[in-house]
Amino acid sequence: MLVEINNIVSALINKKWIRDFLLKSADIVKGKKIDVLSVALVGNSEIKKWNRKYRKKNKITDVLSFEDPAEIIICWPRLINQAKMQAHSRKKELAILLAHGFLHILGYDHKIKKQALLMEQKAKEIFKQIKT
Secondary structure: OEEEEEEOOOOOOOHHHHHHHHHHHHHHOOOOOOOEEEEEEEOHHHHHHHHHHHHOOOOOOOEEEEOOOEEEEEEHHHHHHHHHHHOOOHHHHHHHHHHHHHHHHOOOOOOOHHHHHHHHHHHHHHHHHOOO
């Protein structure tokens, strides 16, 4: 899987760590084959625009994901705020959002409790094997 990273907000990130995290996640959670996965780090207005266009929700969200083409869009200002609120590092919050978006791309969802529990279990498998 080729992982492309678009750091639109010039966030201080380690692109190699993001690639490694997603490649290891793909090994842990066996799912459909993804040839290219794009990750974009964006600001509030950009993610709000995407959320309005594709989910019909006119608000800022933390992460969006799309299956075709495979893409994870993360709102960097929201990530920073959530990391502070949860009293953990930005790296850990980034891992949480990457895993969440990646699982959605693989077809996992959290609309129904049973599905949410399965998605949570898969996320735990990722975090058990990848230290953040």
